Amino acid sequence: MSSIKNIGIITSGGDCGGLNAVVRGAAKMALANNVGAYIIPNGYAGLYNLITMDSLVLLSESRVDTVNSSLAGSEAGHSRVKISRIKDPDKYRRIKEGLKKFFIDGLVISGGDDTGSVVVDLSQNDIPCVHAPKTMDLDLQTYSVGGDSAINKISQFVSDIKTTGQTHNRIMVIEVFGRYAGHTAFRGGVGADADCILIPEIPADFDIIYEHLKKNYMRRIIQSDVNAGTYTIVAAEGLKDVSGRDIVDESAGLDSFGHKKLAGAGKYVRQELTKRIKSDPEIPSFMKREGMFVEGLYETPEIREVTPGHLIRSGKSSAFDVNFGIEAGAAAVLCLLNDITGVTIVNVHEGEVRYMPTKDAIVQRHVDLKTVALYETLGISFGRNPVAYTPQFKENAGKVDRHL
Numbered sequence: 068m069s070s071i072k073n074i075g076i077i078t079s080g081g082d083c084g085g086l087n088a089v090v091r092g093a094a095k096m097a098l099a100n101n102v103g104a105y106i107i108p109n110g111y112a113g114l115y116n117l118i119t120m121d122s123l124v125l126l127s128e129s130r131v132d133t134v135n136s137s138l139a140g141s142e143a144g145h146s147r148v149k150i151s152r153i154k155d156p157d158k159y160r161r162i163k164e165g166l167k168k169f170f171i172d173g174l175v176i177s178g179g180d181d182t183g184s185v186v187v188d189l190s191q192n193d194i195p196c197v198h199a200p201k202t203m204d205l206d207l208q209t210y211s212v213g214g215d216s217a218i219n220k221i222s223q224f225v226s227d228i229k230t231t232g233q234t235h236n237r238i239m240v241i242e243v244f245g246r247y248a249g250h251t252a253f254r255g256g257v258g259a260d261a262d263c264i265l266i267p268e269i270p271a272d273f274d275i276i277y278e279h280l281k282k283n284y285m286r287r288i289i290q291s292d293v294n295a296g297t298y299t300i301v302a303a304e305g306l307k308d309v310s311g312r313d314i315v316d317e318s319a320g321l322d323s324f325g326h327k328k329l330a331g332a333g334k335y336v337r338q339e340l341t342k343r344i345k346s347d348p349e350i351p352s353f354m355k356r357e358g359m360f361v362e363g364l365y366e367t368p369e370i371r372e373v374t375p376g377h378l379i380r381s382g383k384s385s386a387f388d389v390n391f392g393i394e395a396g397a398a399a400v401l402c403l404l405n406d407i408t409g410v411t412i413v414n415v416h417e418g419e420v421r422y423m424p425t426k427d428a429i430v431q432r433h434v435d436l437k438t439v440a441l442y443e444t445l446g447i448s449f450g451r452n453p454v455a456y457t458p459q460f461k462e463n464a465g466k467v468d469r470h471l
Contacts, residue, residue, distance in 0.1 A: 069404040073103035075171040076126070076396075078141040079110035079148075079178035079185070083203045084216025084384030088136040088392025089177045089399075090143055093199070094126035096397035100404060105169060110146035111185060114174075115153060117165025136389045139216060139381050141177075150185050159192045166194070173403040175396060177201045179211065183411060183429035190409035190425070197402045198411040198425045199395040203380065206248035208428045209413045212395060213380075214251060215387040217244065220379045221255025225299055228373060229259075232297030236359065238284060238340065240372040242333030244379060245303030249434050251379075256301035256447075263298075263448040265336065267305035268434045271450035273336075276300075277343040279448040284368065285353055294357045302332045306450075308339075333372035341370050398422070 076093050078086050090106070097104035105123040107113045113120075124130065134142050150158060166172075173195040176186050179202030186198040200209045203217035221243050232239040241261075245252045249266025256264035262283055265271050280298050287296030344350055344367050354360035354367070384392070394415040401420055402410060411428035413421040436454070443453035 069406060071102060071172045071403050073105060073169070073171050074400060074403060075105050075107040075114075075123075075166065075169070075174045076143055077107045077110060077114060077174055077176045077178075078143045078145055078201070079176065079182040080145065080201070081147075081179070081203065081380065082140045082145055083201065083213030083380050084139040084382075085212035085388030085392035086141040086143075086177060086201060087134050087138050088384065088389045089175075089199045089201070089212060089396035090126075090141065091131060091134045091136050092393035092396030093175045093400050094131045094134070094396075095393075096400040097126070098128060098131070100400070102400070102404070103170075104400075105171060106143045107171075107174075108144045110144065110178075111148040111150055111182075112146035113144070114162055114165070115148070115150065115155075115158060118161055118168060120165075123169055136393060137384050137386075139384050147181075149181065151188050159194070162189075162194060173197070173408065175199060175399040175403070177212065177396070179204065180207060180429040180431065183207070183425050186411075186425045187409065187429075195403060195408040197399040197408055197422075198428065199392075199399045200411050200428065203244055203251055204246065204248050205250035206431050206433070207411070208423070208430055208432055209411055210391060212388050212392045215391075216383075216385040217251045217379050218254045218258060219385050220375075220382070221251055221301065222258030224373075224375050224378070225256060225259035225261055225301055229297055229299060232299065232371075233295055236288060236294075236296060236368055238280060238298045238300070238368060238370040240300045240302055240333045240336045240340075240370065242302050242304060242336075242372060242374045246305040247431060247433075249303040249305070252301050252303035253434050253439070257442060259299070259301075261299045261301045261447065263300040263450065264442075265300065265302040265306045265332075265450050266434055266439075267303055267307060268436065269439070269449050269451050270307045270309045270311060271336075272309050272452075273339040273343065273450075275452060276448055276450050277340055280340065281344075281347070281349075288357055288359075294359070300336060302336050304332045306332050306336075308335075333374050337370045337372045341367075344368060344370065 094104040104126040177199040200211040202211040203213045205214040284298040398420045410422040440454040440456040
């Protein structure tokens with residue numbers, strides 16, 4: 068019989084779709100097992116400062132009714148704080164005293180790789196916790212809540228931006244999240260029929276990108292009965308060029324997990340392509356033939372960058388993320404009740420609560436370049452010379468893989 072009487076729910080790191088579903092799923096499962104569920108606010112900062120708090124919000128039936136699973140963001144609040152970086156030498160004792168103060172016996176923690184690294188840290192310091200995977204970047208070994216919502220948002224933004232691009236014959240660059248892995252840029256771009264997708268896994272060769280842009284952009288305008296066309300590029304913030312250079316905001320310093328703050332990938336792409344289009348002697352002739360050229364005013368097509376930024380994190384969660392979030396939150400509570408801790412939820416499938424050690428779950432997963440090659444065959448540029456796609460064939464027996 069489990070000794071767990073009360074649990075704490077923490078969400079940490081970047082906000083995204085599906086987190087409220089994790090909170091609701093965990094609280095509902097706790098209620099179903101006569102266990103108290105409390106929100107520990109403000110992520111790991113709240114956990115560290117628990118000892119100083121006067122009260123916590125109990126997720127009673129009526130309070131859980133107010134948690135809207137379909138809203139992005141988190142009812143529990145967030146902070147980007149890494150426990151091991153707190154200078155207080157008594158930090159773990161302080162955390163345990165805070166938990167004891169509120170009679171909390173275990174934690175459900177939802178977050179990405181940085182958050183997961185703290186789950187490992189807490190577990191090693193005898194603080195029972197279970198990790199519900201969350202990251203828009205989809206770079207964990209499991210599916211992570213927030214990924215599908217982000218992909219859908221990116222796809223919608225890229226589709227929408229084509230209307231202004233088409234109207235003005237502009238080339239549009241959309242910068243999206245993705246520090247080390249380009250899953251959401253890749254899938255969001257594919258979902259919107261983007262022409263070019265730049266991801267951290269493939270160093271961008273701007274000469275190759277420009278030739279792809281020029282060929283397709285010019286073709287569309289020439290073939291259009293109203294001389295209209297656009298070209299769309301989705302660029303992950305963590306893209307590198309062929310020199311291996313990161314695009315970072317050097318003035319912004321480091322975040323609390325020690326990462327450089329990325330900024331300016333979209334601007335960098337625009338600048339590199341603008342240099343090439345302005346120096347291309349074929350462009351003025353093309354502009355003149357298509358009735359677009361005005362000397363001194365409009366001699367080359369415009370390239371614009373757009374950064375939707377935190378809009379990708381906000382608003383509504385996808386139905387898939389709501390489903391996964393509820394299941395992950397509920398499964399995390401079940402693990403705690405069965406004394407299974409220090410683990411990350413994989414999924415709930417055919418009556419099984421599937422999990423893996425958190426230290427293994429947070430190992431980074433990158434975009435499969437063999438799948439990229441398939442899309443290169445279909446005409447999308449990834450900033451390199453296309454690689455031939457050589458399929459292998461295997462009977463699957465109906466198994467479902469939730470990785471994107």
